[in-house]
Amino acid sequence: MKLTQGGDKAAYERLLVEMSPVIFNFVRKRVFNQDHVEDVFQEVLLSFHKAKHSYRTDLPFPPWFFAVIRNAVWAALKKNHKIGQLEVPLEDFFDIASLETMEDGIDDRIHQALAALPEMNRQAVELLKLKGMSVETAAKTLGISSAALRVRAHRGYALLKKILKTQVEKNK
Amino acid sequence: MSESIQSNIKSSLPESHRRLVDRLVAENKPTQPAPTVLGQWLVWLVFSLMAIALSLSLIGPQFEILEKLADFSSGGFLALTFLLACFTAWMGIASSMPDYRPHPAPRIVAAILLLFLFSMPFLFFDKDPMAQVLARDMADEWFCPRTVLWVALPTWLMLGWMASRNASFHPKWTGAWLGLSAFLLGAGTIQLHCARWETCHMLVDHLLPMLVLIFLPIWIGGYWFARWRK
Numbered sequence: 083m084k085l086t087q088g089g090d091k092a093a094y095e096r097l098l099v100e101m102s103p104v105i106f107n108f109v110r111k112r113v114f115n116q117d118h119v120e121d122v123f124q125e126v127l128l129s130f131h132k133a134k135h136s137y138r139t140d141l142p143f144p145p146w147f148f149a150v151i152r153n154a155v156w157a158a159l160k161k162n163h164k165i166g167q168l169e170v171p172l173e174d175f176f177d178i179a180s181l182e183t184m185e186d187g188i189d190d191r192i193h194q195a196l197a198a199l200p201e202m203n204r205q206a207v208e209l210l211k212l213k214g215m216s217v218e219t220a221a222k223t224l225g226i227s228s229a230a231l232r233v234r235a236h237r238g239y240a241l242l243k244k245i246l247k248t249q250v251e252k253n254k
Numbered sequence: 255m256s257e258s259i260q261s262n263i264k265s266s267l268p269e270s271h272r273r274l275v276d277r278l279v280a281e282n283k284p285t286q287p288a289p290t291v292l293g294q295w296l297v298w299l300v301f302s303l304m305a306i307a308l309s310l311s312l313i314g315p316q317f318e319i320l321e322k323l324a325d326f327s328s329g330g331f332l333a334l335t336f337l338l339a340c341f342t343a344w345m346g347i348a349s350s351m352p353d354y355r356p357h358p359a360p361r362i363v364a365a366i367l368l369l370f371l372f373s374m375p376f377l378f379f380d381k382d383p384m385a386q387v388l389a390r391d392m393a394d395e396w397f398c399p400r401t402v403l404w405v406a407l408p409t410w411l412m413l414g415w416m417a418s419r420n421a422s423f424h425p426k427w428t429g430a431w432l433g434l435s436a437f438l439l440g441a442g443t444i445q446l447h448c449a450r451w452e453t454c455h456m457l458v459d460h461l462l463p464m465l466v467l468i469f470l471p472i473w474i475g476g477y478w479f480a481r482w483r484k
Contacts, residue, residue, distance in 0.1 A: 089284030098275045099264045106271070124274055131278045132482055133352035133421035135285035149353035153423035157483070227484070 084139040102127070105151055112155050118162055125158035125229070126151050161229065195245040203238030210235050294347045294416050299340070301412050306443050309405050316449040327378035328451055332442060334371050338364070339438035343413060346431030349424050350417035350479060356424060364434070375456040382452035391459060398448055398459035402440035406463075410436030410471060414478060422479040429475015430468065437464035 085093035109123045110116075130150060137146050196204055209220035210231075221231040264272060289297075322328040345360050391398075413432045422428045441460045448460070 086282065087285050087287055089282060091279050091282050094282045095275065095279045098278060099267070102267055102271055102275060103263065120270065124270070127274055127278065129352070129421075129423075129483060131281070136288040136352050136421050138287060138290065146353045149355060153352060153354070157423045230484075 083134070083137055083143055086134065087137070087139070098127070101130075101147070105130070108148075108151055109155055113159065118159075121162060122155060122158040125161070126154040129154035129157065191246070191249055192242075195242050195249065198245055199238055199241050202234050203241060206231055206234035207238040207242065288351075288420055291344065291348050291351060294420075295340075295344050297416065298343050298347070298409070298413055302339070302343075302409055302439055305405055305409050306439070306446070309401070309443050310446060313401065313447045315446050318449065319446060322451070327374070331371070331374050331378070332445055334367065334374070335438055335442035335445065338367055338371060339435050339442060341367075342431045342438065343435035346413060346428055346435055347417060347420070349431055350420040350422040350428045352421040352423055354422075354424065356427065368434075372457070372461060375453040375461075379451050379453050379456065382450075382454045384454050384458075387452075387454045387458055390455075396459070398444050398455075399463050401444045401447070402437065402460060402463045403467075404440075405443045406436040406440035409439050414471075414475070418478055418481065421482050425479035426472050426476045428479045429471045429473070432475065433468050433471025434464065436471070437468065440464075 083097065086097055105126055106119075106123050109126055110119050113119050113122050130147075133150055133154075137143070196207065199207065205224060206220065209215045209223060210217065213220075215223065217228050217231055221228045224231060226234075264275070267275070316322065323332065341360075342364060345364070348354055349356070410432055413435065414429075417428050417432060441464060444460050445456070448455075450456075
């Protein structure tokens with residue numbers, strides 16, 4: 083860890099390779115939803131990476147390490163929970179679109195609704211759903227983190243749902 | 255661990271883990287280890303003493319300060335205010351460390367002591383009519399609450415700057431502790447200057463800013479101290 087704090091890349095790689103299975107098992111035991119294990123693991127590893135400067139090399143490593151990853155797991159779960167609350171299932175999104183009774187003009191309406199979204203949410207929805215990019219690629223394209231992209235996209239879906247619903251109610 | 259075992263472990267990692275490890279290794283730069291909680295707290299203490307000294311040199315201490323310090327009730331009030339400021343600053347810095355384990359005991363202790371501090375003006379000091387307090391505040395343009403804020407703001411910014419360089423997993427709690435510390439320091443400083451040891455004045459002009467504005471450091475802390483994870 084001392085070498086790592088000094089910027090030694092080989093030492094850091096050794097540390098991460100050795101710690102990754104430990105962190106992964108730690109996360110797997112604490113995250114009940116197996117779909118989230120991978121996301122939480124990545125968040126925890128990133129948090130460890132960003133917090134490593136706070137380790138004091140004169141103190142034993144394991145207590146610090148496990149306290150940090152315990153806190154990181156808790157924080158990642160909280161963050162996932164918040165994103166989950168913002169999330170609009172894709173099925174709902176298409177349900178709304180199918181509420182349109184008129185066959186023609188559906189694409190136009192969706193495009194209009196998309197155009198009404200704030201720039202950052204529109205970009206996220208377009209890259210993920212219209213261009214079919216993966217979260218990672220889309221995040222790289224926009225130069226933001228995957229978590230930030232997810233949040234933007236989920237907010238975009240929620241807004242889109244609202245706009246389309248309003249359109250349907252107006253047509254009625 | 256030998257290199258062959260190392261490479262075996264690495265090759266057994268899923269592709270996404272390997273990529274993440276490679277990315278983090280590429281990003282690894284030399285870092286300065288963060289100072290200890292005690293070290294940061296001592297920096298805060300020196301800064302706070304300087305802030306109090308500077309404020310008092312500008313506004314001046316009250317004439318009977320030595321008698322007040324020797325008196326059980328007023329001396330106790332001041333001692334409790336400054337001790338609580340020290341305690342909450344320590345907790346704020348400690349909670350900004352990534353290995354901090356939240357425990358209810360410090361929160362309970364702080365809550366009980368704060369409750370006692372707020373009840374002291376009722377228990378030990380003369381009652382004054384609220385209308386008179388407000389009239390005086392209008393006349394001196396809310397001097398006491400303004401001074402509380404002017405002392406609290408720089409000490410909070412300094413504490414916040416130190417805490418933001420750690421890595422807090424409890425940013426709102428860190429914000430709350432640091433906010434309490436800064437307001438308590440402001441309340442203690444103004445009490446060294448203000449000779450009006452009266453219930454309503456102490457509550458409204460010295461302690462109320464803390465109650466009314468504590469949501470601000472909590473709210474700002476939620477963003478500021480969580481920025482390192484973004």
